Amino acid sequence: MMTLEISTIRICGGLLLIIFLSLLFFPGYGIPNPPLDVLPKRELRGVWIATVVNIDWPSANNLTTAQQKAELIQQLDNHQRAGINAVLLQIRPSADAFYAKSREPWSRFLTGKPGQQPNPFYDPLEFAIEEAHKRGMELHAWINPYRATFDLVSTNTTADHITRQNPDWFFVYGGKKLFNPGLPEVREYITGIVMDIVRNYDIDGIHFDDYFYPYPESGKPIPDTETFRKYPNGFRDVGDWRRNNVNLLIQMVSDSVHKEKKYIKFGVSPFGIWDNKKDQPRGSASSGLSGYRQLYADALKWLEEGWVDYINPQIYFPFGNPAAPYEVLADWWSQHANGRHFYIGHAAYRANENREGWRERNQIPNQVRYARQHAHAQGSIYYSSKHISNNAAGLRDSLQYNLYRYKSLPPNMPWLDSVPPEPPFGLLATVAENRTSVILHWLPSAPAADGDEAYGYVVYRFNEGEELNLNNPQNILYITYDSKQLTYTDNMTRRNGYYRYVVTAIDRIKNESTPSNVREIYIE
Known part of the structure; x- marks a missing residue:
């Protein structure tokens, strides 16, 4: 009997310790009905709507115009109820277009056939902007700058596709055709695509994701040796040269966008690790893939130069992850934002996974709490739309009834405009x-x-x-x-x-x- 009592005391003590540590580090964790969070008035609350291979919208490439519109409205309504105030819509999956005023062909992910416009005709981007603004949401045009095809099937591109017009601009890697970032004409072309959108549409932002130089495949070098030889730009190290190529595009896009319309925000969503401390003293205490070293994306440079208005790293890892701990990366990015906005990219698509860290179904809500209280992030963006709409792991409920239960304004950007309007x-x-x-x-x-x-x-x-x-x-x-x-x-x-x-x-x-x-x- 005494043995049983002692064991019970030990078990209870262990449970109390677990509860105490949970409350200390993850407020609300372990409590059936946690107290309501104190909410900020200003916070970017965004969601990515992915169109490539019909991930989020449209759900299939053979829907009618009416069905496409109805699906998008349903998603926007769900997001409005959840408290979302910004939509990042993928409008250029692979040198193609989800918008009418484009020099590139209509996307096959929209109509099922490359180059085929919607029938009856409508402009999906114009429609999305109007519907988002009706609901008090910003719309940021999400663009993949370097991906030119999603595969190597010739019938998936039109006869006038840019890969056929200028085949020398591209290299093949990972089963796709990619723009060669080392070519000056490529940078001019991509900037021109961005500026078509900026001039022709009432967007709130331009958004690039994490695809810069391709994610590495074992034993397969990037085929850009000849480009390096032709345009070295004073660099001897190919890694430094590649990072500079991306830097040149980021700077060119930033300067062009802000010169045309001062209110349009330019943001990038890089991989969650800039670089690891073991390879660079300024890096984070992590050991995963490095955006700086493997993707040649020097996001820290973009922040220090003021080329981006916000950085949105994809910290798609749980608390305590051995290679990439969420809390370590959130803190690191917060300390290196250089006065620009820092929004965290959350992996809503992993919310139902049965893996270490993700089995706790309040993983992402606790990440939001941590970001607010410790990393002082100005917002969160979730990948992707359908996982919020479908309430994966109860995430939409957590947003709608607690974390985002009151409306919010996106944080302002005084470096773009610091003059307030006159009152009504x-x-x-x-x-x-x-x-x-x-x-x-x-x-x-x-x-x-x-x-x-x-x-x-x-x-x-x-x-x-x-x-x-x-x-x-x-x-x-x-x-x-x-x-x-x-x-x-x-x-x-x-x-x-x-x-x-x-x-x-x-x-x-x-x-x-x-x-x-x-x-x-x-x-x-």
Whole structure:
């Protein structure tokens, strides 16, 4: 009996220790109903919508236009309910297009046949931008800069595809044709593609993912020796030369985008490890594949030069991973953001995996908590859309009912625009005929000091006894990205309720004005 009692004490002590450590490092872990998180008012909450091989949208390449639209609207509605405020839509999977105003052919992942436009015709990018903005979401155009084909099947490209027009621009690696980053004409061409999109569409950002030089295949060197010989640019080491080739493209795209439209954000989502400390003192305490060394992507250089507005490393690893611990990488990137925004890429697609670390179904929610509290990240982006929509491991529920339960504004970027808009004025509040709704009207803001007009408005509501605190996201009732919308109906009121309202203006970068006049109303 005594032995049993001692064993029980040991077991209980061990459980208490586990619970204590869980609460210390991962708030909410191990508690059936964890307390609600304190939420930031400004946070980028994004999701990747992948179109290559129909990963997320459209679900198949033989859908009608109506079906494509319906599928995208359903995903956007799901994301809006989950609290997402930014969509990163893949519009150029492999030197092809999910948009009409393109010098490259229509993607086969859209219509089933390369070069074939949707029938009935519509412009998917224009449609996505309009629907995202309706829901208070930014839309960033996600582009694969270097992938030219997804395979080597000739019938999967059109006769006028760029790989046929300029075959010398490409090399074959890993069963794909890839643009050769060492060629000056390639950099000019890719920058031109980006600028077509910037000039022709009302996007909020340009986004590159992690595919720069190809992921290495054992024993297969990259076939660019002749290019290195022809365009050495003063470099003797091929690794340094390749990194410089990518740097030249990043700088060219950044300069071109920001010169054309100052409000468009340029961001990159590199591999989760920049470099390992064992190979470079500035690297992280990790031992996995290195974006710097194997993909020739020097993201630290881009941050230090101010070429990117945000960095979004794909930290697709769980806490305590032996080669790439999530917490170590999150801390490292946070310490090297150089004043630019740092958003964490989360592996929503792994949320249901039965592997070490991922068996804990609150792995990603705890990663978000860690990012907020310890790494001071300005946001998160999830790969990919269908795993949020399908509520993998209950992730969408965690976002919708806890982590993202209040609306948020994307963080502003003072290096792009630091001048806030002027406030709206003349706010009026009236009780609707049904006596259960409040109708708000206001007058538009005057142009700001830099000449910018308001891009949209934020409506705040305060209940009786609540402080007029615009920093508390709980008070945000509604966000619109439509400067012409000067009215809003609050249907979440009740009889015998006392409410106060204010409205602020936001510009394209989401700088926010001071509040309008306050309107108080009592519903009898």
